[in-house]
Amino acid sequence: MVKQDRAVRTRKNILEAAAKIFEERGYQAATIAEVLNAAGVTKGALYFHFESKEQLAQGVLHEQDQRFVIPGRPCKIQELADVVLLHAYRLQTDPMVRAGVRLTMDQHAEGLDRSGPFLRWSVVVRELLDTARSQGELLPQVVPSVTADVVVGTFAGVQSMSxxxxxxxxxxxxxxxxxRHLFPSIAVPSVLASLDLSESRGEVVYEEIRSRFEQQPAAAVS
Amino acid sequence: MVKQDRAVRTRKNILEAAAKIFEERGYQAATIAEVLNAAGVTKGALYFHFESKEQLAQGVLHEQDQRFVIPGRPCKIQELADVVLLHAYRLQTDPMVRAGVRLTMDQHAEGLDRSGPFLRWSVVVRELLDTARSQGELLPQVVPSVTADVVVGTFAGVQSMSxxxxxxxxxxxxxxxxxRHLFPSIAVPSVLASLDLSESRGEVVYEEIRSRFEQQPAAAVS
Structure with missing residues (x-):
């Protein structure tokens, strides 16, 4: 167990160092030597977890969209809003999230498959919309697969512009x-009227998740 | 007049070469020597028009959002749709447009102010929305400056995802x-019902502009 904990910590150190280097230098310019230096681990430790620069980048991309799980909401359109607004809040505060976004939007990252986050996010949004449909939250013309891609693509662009x-x-x-521009084309009016889409929502959800973690027994957190 | 024509053609050659190099290599990696080589012009000619790599990139950025002027439409929301759908069509077919978009989304282009296209597009969209408001096309809650930024940012993201x-x-x-997702939050229902937002609209508008050019006397085209 102790050994496994150490491996998890080392992997986390390496990913955090890689996130920092990719964010600062871009994918093309970044080198494994720079990541080694920033992480302060041995070459052997790094190659035990990641065999190449591309695997490091994929690790960062995977980490940034897996890290935080939104509490389930009875209203799935609110849950979708919470996913978006929490991500916006974390992008301001978490280097791993910023690095993942930069890698995804880096059109000059040759040899790196950047479609993963777009496709993974699309699946997450699609599943929320499918449940929303079964609960009667969606307008009749909505096609969940199309709307999921619109939500993911538009949010990526709003991030870039910001x-x-x-x-x-x-x-x-x-x-x-x-x-506020997308949801009136997606959700029925009674759902729209119940939503919290305010600017401060991301921070509220973040604090909610943090306080849940703190209330759990220590063993469950590690 | 002949001298001026030649200068205009040289400038155009240089910008097209720069577009190609920036698209292939990214801003950071691209060099003026590569642009010189691709354009087949003298160093003196290039520096007469552009003093630095940044000026070349700004030239490409400026060119891609100035090149095509949409015919005025009585319905300004349709005109806005035409701007977006024509740009989508041209992005598939014109290297200058593609290079401009890549530069704008290149987060590793150090020392290059990439906010220009976002801000210029915002102004264009904002003006269309202001006119739309004065014509009664907008829903009452729409704030043109906010909606303009949403249109520009979301379209940038849809381009990246695509x-x-x-x-x-x-x-x-x-x-x-x-x-189809944004406009129901922006336009009144009678306007929505009159819009052409189809996939083929960009090509239709492109052919319309081309045929107008061809009908003009040759002197006006150069």
Whole structure:
């Protein structure tokens, strides 16, 4: 158990160092030597977990969209809003999330399959919309697979625009505006009237998840 | 006049070569020597028009959003749709447009102010929405400056997602889906019912503009 804990910590160290290097240098320019240096681990330890620069980048991409699980909500459109607004909040505060987004949007990252996060997010959103449909939350013309891609693609663009014009400072208000523009084409009016799409929602959800973790016994957290 | 024509052609050659190099190599890796080589012009000619790599990139960015002017439409929401759908069509067919988009989304282009296209597009969309409001086309809650940024940011993201998952092959259907999701939150129902937001709209508008050019006397075209 102790050995496994150490391996998990080492892997986490390496990914955090890789996130930092990829964010600073871009995929093409970044080297494994720089990641080694930033992580302070041996070459053997790094290659035990990741065999190549691409595997490191895939590790960062996978980590950033797996890290936080939104509490289930009775209203699935609210749950979708929470996924988007929490991600916006975390993008301002978590280097791993920022690095993952940069890798995904890096059109010059040759040899790196960047479609993973787009496709994984699409599946997450699609599943939420399928449940929303079965609960009667969706307007009749909505096709969940099409709408899922619109939600994922549009949110990626709002992130890019916010990064470019304000260094993510206005991301939460832009994300709230995005949802207020998309959801009237997706959800029935009674659902719309019940939603919290405010700018501060991401931070509220973040604190909710944190306090749940803190209430759990220590063994369950590691 | 002849001298001026030659200067215009040289500038155009240089920008097309720069577009190709920036698209292939990314901003950071691209060099002025590569642009010189691809354009087949003298160093003196290039520096007469552009003093630095950044000026070349700004030239490409400026060119891609100035090149095509949409015919005015009585319905300004249709005109906005035409701007978006024509751009989607041209992104598939014009290297200058593709290079401009890549530069704008290149988060590792250090020292290059990439906010220009976002902000210029926002102004274009904002003006269309202001006119739409004065004509009674907008729903009462719409704030044109906020909605303009949502349209520009979301379209940028749909482009990125399309580039990543299909090399722009599905951009026209994704752009059509984007507008069908956004416009019900923006336009009054009678306007919505009159719109053409179909996938083929971009090509239709492109052919319309081309045929107008061809009908003009040759002197006006150069």
């Amino acid at each position: 990064q470019t014009v304000s260094g993510y400072q206005d991301l939460q208000s832009r994300s709230s505006a995005l949802l | 580039q990543t998952v299909s090399g722009y092959q599905d951009l026209q259907s994704r752009s059509s889906a984007l507008l």
